[in-house]
Amino acid sequence: MEAATARKIRVVVAKPGLDGHDRGAKIIARALRDAGMEVIYTGLHQTPEQIAETVIQEDADAVGLSILSGAHMTLVPRIVELLSEQGVDDVLVTVGGTIPAEDIPELKKLGVAAVFTPGAGTDEIVDFIRSGAAERHQLSE
Amino acid sequence: MATEPREKPEFKQRDGEFSTMSGHPIEPLYGPEDAGGDPEQQIGRPGEYPFTRGPYPSMYRGKLWTMRQFAGFGTVEETNERFHYLLDHGQTGLSTAFDMPTLMGYDSDHARSLGEVGREGVAVDSLDDMEQLFAGIPLGGVTTSMTINAPAAILLAFYVLVGEEQGVPPEKLGGTIQTDILKEYIAQKEWCFPIEPAMRLVTDMIEWCSENMPRWHPVSISGYHIREAGSTAQQELAFTLKDGFTYVERALERGLDVDDFAPRLSFFFNAHIDFFEEIAKYRAARRIWAREMRDTYGAKREESMRLRFHAQTAGVSLTAQQPLNNVVRTSLEALAAVLGGTQSLHTNSFDEALALPTEEAVRVALRTQQIIGLESGVVNTADPLGGSWFVEKLTDEMEEAAYGYFARIDELGGMVEAIRQNFPQREIAEASFAYQQELNERVRIVVGVNDFTHEDEEPTPILRIDPALERKQVERLQATRAGRDAAAVEGTLAELKRAAATEENLMPPIIAAARARATEGEMIAAMQEVFGTYTESPVF
Numbered sequence: 001m002e003a004a005t006a007r008k009i010r011v012v013v014a015k016p017g018l019d020g021h022d023r024g025a026k027i028i029a030r031a032l033r034d035a036g037m038e039v040i041y042t043g044l045h046q047t048p049e050q051i052a053e054t055v056i057q058e059d060a061d062a063v064g065l066s067i068l069s070g071a072h073m074t075l076v077p078r079i080v081e082l083l084s085e086q087g088v089d090d091v092l093v094t095v096g097g098t099i100p101a102e103d104i105p106e107l108k109k110l111g112v113a114a115v116f117t118p119g120a121g122t123d124e125i126v127d128f129i130r131s132g133a134a135e136r137h138q139l140s141e
Numbered sequence: 142m143a144t145e146p147r148e149k150p151e152f153k154q155r156d157g158e159f160s161t162m163s164g165h166p167i168e169p170l171y172g173p174e175d176a177g178g179d180p181e182q183q184i185g186r187p188g189e190y191p192f193t194r195g196p197y198p199s200m201y202r203g204k205l206w207t208m209r210q211f212a213g214f215g216t217v218e219e220t221n222e223r224f225h226y227l228l229d230h231g232q233t234g235l236s237t238a239f240d241m242p243t244l245m246g247y248d249s250d251h252a253r254s255l256g257e258v259g260r261e262g263v264a265v266d267s268l269d270d271m272e273q274l275f276a277g278i279p280l281g282g283v284t285t286s287m288t289i290n291a292p293a294a295i296l297l298a299f300y301v302l303v304g305e306e307q308g309v310p311p312e313k314l315g316g317t318i319q320t321d322i323l324k325e326y327i328a329q330k331e332w333c334f335p336i337e338p339a340m341r342l343v344t345d346m347i348e349w350c351s352e353n354m355p356r357w358h359p360v361s362i363s364g365y366h367i368r369e370a371g372s373t374a375q376q377e378l379a380f381t382l383k384d385g386f387t388y389v390e391r392a393l394e395r396g397l398d399v400d401d402f403a404p405r406l407s408f409f410f411n412a413h414i415d416f417f418e419e420i421a422k423y424r425a426a427r428r429i430w431a432r433e434m435r436d437t438y439g440a441k442r443e444e445s446m447r448l449r450f451h452a453q454t455a456g457v458s459l460t461a462q463q464p465l466n467n468v469v470r471t472s473l474e475a476l477a478a479v480l481g482g483t484q485s486l487h488t489n490s491f492d493e494a495l496a497l498p499t500e501e502a503v504r505v506a507l508r509t510q511q512i513i514g515l516e517s518g519v520v521n522t523a524d525p526l527g528g529s530w531f532v533e534k535l536t537d538e539m540e541e542a543a544y545g546y547f548a549r550i551d552e553l554g555g556m557v558e559a560i561r562q563n564f565p566q567r568e569i570a571e572a573s574f575a576y577q578q579e580l581n582e583r584v585r586i587v588v589g590v591n592d593f594t595h596e597d598e599e600p601t602p603i604l605r606i607d608p609a610l611e612r613k614q615v616e617r618l619q620a621t622r623a624g625r626d627a628a629a630v631e632g633t634l635a636e637l638k639r640a641a642a643t644e645e646n647l648m649p650p651i652i653a654a655a656r657a658r659a660t661e662g663e664m665i666a667a668m669q670e671v672f673g674t675y676t677e678s679p680v681f
Contacts, residue, residue, distance in 0.1 A: 018244070018247070018254075018257050018331075019257075020325075020330025021369075022370070022679070023369070023370050023573050026371075026570050026573065026574075026679070026681035027573060027574055027681075030570070030681050033681075041681055043676070043678070043679045044330050044677065069260055070257075071241075071257045071260055073608075074255060074256025075256055098494065098495065098496065100495060100496055100603055100605075101600055117461050118459075118460065118494045119460055119587075119589075121580075121581055122581060
């Protein structure tokens with residue numbers, strides 16, 4: 001299946017909830033785009049339902065959720081649940097923002113592949129998404 | 142100072158970047174040859190036009206700045222306790238942080254509020270909450286700042302009514318409400334309505350306050366959030382002042398006299414880590430504002446030309462790594478704000494890259510200000526840096542950069558049009574990405590992040606917001622709804638909607654609805670039926 005591997009990696013960068021802190025989301029979106037990926041940025045104030053729908057409609061390989069409001073333990077489980085209800089279980093889910101260390105194990109238990117906290121470099125994030133998405137491409141072949 | 146230009150001496154230099162955070166090159170040495178223009182005109186004296194050296198003649202010899210720590214989390218009970226704690230520890234003014242649903246005009250029981258209630262600030266749904274928030278605090282004896290924008294008129298109405306219940310009339314209430322909606326579309330992104338009706342509400346508030354609340358600042362024109370969104374200091378300066386001029390123009394179009402409202406406009410700037418660039422930014426802001434208010438907008442009173450500001454240290458400069466280092470960063474930033482002549486100051490707590498601050502961290506932050514004010518001696522003379530060749534030159538250059546941006550914004554048809562075309566948003570996104578690149582490439586160093594890192598850090602204790610608080614707030618709100626006169630609520634909301642469709646000032650119908658215990662969400666929804674909502678097309 002040549003087409004699957006030749007296709008660009010598709011990433012949804014999403015801002016769930018009400019916080020308007022979009023500096024990080026925009027930097028990541030741009031870094032992923034500059035790294036040759038196809039980036040869909042949802043814009044602000046998205047509901048979990050809107051984000052799940054975007055991920056499915058865009059046939060995304062990965063989704064990056066940016067949350068700086070402290071509402072991650074409500075919003076992330078809901079998004080993961082909506083995706084799995086729709087039978088989507090191979091999308092790489094990552095979370096970025098002000099996430100206290102003690103919440104990270106619980107997020108990972110839900111199926112979040114990585115959590116990036118303040119100070120994470122864009123290169124690190126780009127590499128993580130690229131290798132994770134490459135795995136998904138191979139699985140879908 | 143018409144000294145002959147002379148060659149700059151050649152220095153042995155380290156490798157590295159010698160430029161401000163805005164990317165402006167810094168010379169190895171400044172001297173008399175860098176002075177431009179007539180120092181009497183350009184620099185003057187503190188308290189005199191063009192106020193470059195400060196808004197008041199005696200500056201901190203007369204009165205220290207107001208130490209005003211921003212606080213708010215959970216329900217009104219928790220925040221009220223924190224207010225009392227801060228006042229008991231020597232804080233001199235209150236500053237309220239509201240949660241995301243309150244900032245966006247959603248009640249705590251709205252589906253969009255789930256998981257967000259009380260997280261980043263305090264939840265306020267109705268007058269009942271506002272009464273509890275200020276319980277035991279005589280509003281005649283403190284000044285209060287409220288950081289809220291799109292629904293600002295509603296929160297102001299709640300505050301006026303709490304004052305009334307305490308027997309303090311509106312003309313005796315002192316404080317500030319942010320109300321700066323333009324920077325919301327530019328940077329902070331908490332909105333309820335499209336730009337035009339939102340601007341009408343701001344103008345309604347300016348008009349109403351100029352008639353009823355002479356001690357109140359109805360707008361705090363804010364660069365803070367522009368900077369936090371990733372702008373440079375130059376952009377912060379330029380966009381903030383341009384926003385300010387836009388409000389002035391709207392109020393003049395409304396038929397107000399500039400000298401009736403301009404003295405009550407105040408500013409809010411970031412205090413970032415590039416020490417001298419920040420100081421130059423504040424000095425340039427005062428000079429530009431004074432000149433434009435006098436020469437372009439026809440102000441006659443000095444109070445209309447005198448820019449006064451609140452400063453907050455840069456949240457974005459704090460690191461999650463080795464968080465105690467943030468105490469040092471915050472001290473430097475606070476010192477820049479003080480040497481730049483701020484009127485009030487919030488110092489961030491060292492744990493804020495991790496979560497909302499603990500009580501201990503807030504106390505250290507407040508102590509930082511007290512050490513600067515009472516131990517360091519920098520307050521002993523007005524504007525100690527005035528006349529520094531470097532500071533004056535950098536001030537001139539900041540001013541020049543701001544005028545460059547003004548011209549570009551005017552070419553686009555003014556600030557509202559520039560925002561519609563995503564101009565400031567794009568400039569900020571570019572600057573923020575460029576800065577991140579510099580960190581990646583280690584052109585700029587952030588200690589503990591891209592250099593001097595160490596593994597295995599001890600976890601820092603953080604403040605956790607109890608999820609039960611959300612339920613508690615929803616119950617409070619439901620009790621309010623159950624205990625009020627439903628017909629009065631319906632009637633006042635209908636009246637608000639009717640007035641929204643006219644050109645009447647909306648403050649009186651908002652106060653009437655607030656008095657009937659209509660909730661914030663209900664009032665916003667009523668106005669949205671007339672005004673519509675806002676969605677941005679993001680650029681990155």
